[in-house]
Amino acid sequence: MTFPFFRNTYSPVQGQTYSLFGDGITTYQxxxxxxxxxxxxxxxYTLESLxxxxRELSQIPFLKRVLVKNKADNHLSNKxxxxxxxxxxxxxxxxxNHLKKLSWLKLREQVVWTTEKQHHLYMLEIGILNRMNIQNFQDCEKKIAFLPYCLRDExxxxxxKKEDFDKVCKECTKSCLIGIISNFLKKQGVTAYIWSGKSLKPIFKRHHSKNETLGVLGIACIPELMNGMRMCDKAGFTVIGHPLNANRCAKWMGTWHQNNIDLVQLEEMLIKKQYKTN
Ligand code: SF4
Structure with missing residues (x-):
């Protein structure tokens, strides 16, 4: 196992709407x-068609989704x-339950209105995009990652310190997950930035003027990750993503809660796993 320290700090966390632990003590399942x-x-089906x-099933309005589901010939959607x-x-x-209790004051925060079905579709899409893009990501001339603040030791x-795309961790301690992840990613040739929540568009615009391929690894809660991955995909960058184990930041829970990820699974995706793509 590459991360003996991480093994000690990896414990089940519950989120506002999801937890990748399910009813277990790891996220392997x-x-x-x-x-x-x-x-x-x-x-x-092909990965592209999936x-x-x-995308279609997670975006169309609820009523239309029900109608699509009831169509006898829509085999793929039903499946x-x-x-x-x-x-x-x-x-x-x-x-x-989260949706039932949600205040209309949060109307402008689209992401917190994610339905259960959308969560599932996002989980699937993230997995498919990873399978489709991992090799191209590895081949990119420049590889960056965006990490969320909720992984930091509070x-x-x-x-x-601010550098190029956003803040970069200085690995000031061995007890902070951002430091551990940044160090691991550095060894894989990926520069990790702590994402401050700024729009990705100006970053991409600036990079488009450079003559090098850019691969982006996103780490975030599932709804935020999906937004970011689709944005990167649309902008023409090679994107892969790894979900946080739960959604626990103040946007979801009202107050800040520390979070974690499954680093062993991240390592599997980046350096070990052989995916079937044809
Ligand atoms: S390890 Fe990195 S992210 Fe964590 S407190 Fe130190 S500089 Fe900040």
Whole structure:
């Protein structure tokens, strides 16, 4: 195991709408389920068509989704939605209750209105995009990652400094997950930035003028990650993503809660796993 320190700090966390631990003590089962779902769908459909279907199903209004689901000839839509609910509902136990309690004052914060079905479709789309893009990501001339602040050790006076795209961790301690992840990513040739929540568009605009390929690794809660990955994809950058184990920041919970990720799974994706893509 590459991360003996991380093993000690990795513990189940609950989020406002989801937790990748389900009812277990690791997130292995979650990542394994996603890969199995993709393998199953991939026997009948291309990865590109699955991404298209996920996007359509997660964006159309609820009423239309019901109508699409009831169409007898929409085999793929039915298969995806049924399969996902059967396999992934265990990871989204609070999504329905969260929506019922949500204040209309949050109307402008689109991401907190993510439905349970959208969570599932995003989980699938993130897994498919990773499978499609991992090799191109590895081949990019410049590779960057955006990490969220909620992985930081809140007791410390952070020494991160602004560089190029955003703040870069100075690895001031061994007890901070951002330091551990940044160090691991550096060894893989990926520069990690602590994302301050700024729009990605100006960053991409600036990079487009440079003559080098850019690969982006996003780490965020599932709804935020999906937004960011789609934005990168649309802007023409090679994007992969790794979800936070739960959604626990103030945007979701009202107050800040420390978060974690499954670094072993991140390592698997970046350096070990062989994916079926044809
Ligand atoms: S390890 Fe990095 S992110 Fe964590 S407190 Fe130190 S400088 Fe900040």
């Amino acid at each position: 979650y990542f394994n389920s996603i890969e199995k779902i993709i393998d199953e769908l991939f026997r009948e 991404v298209g279907e996920c 995806i939605t049924d399969l996902l609910f059967e396999k992934l509902a265990i990871y989204t136990p609070n999504a329905g 007791c410390l006076d952070c020494k991160a």
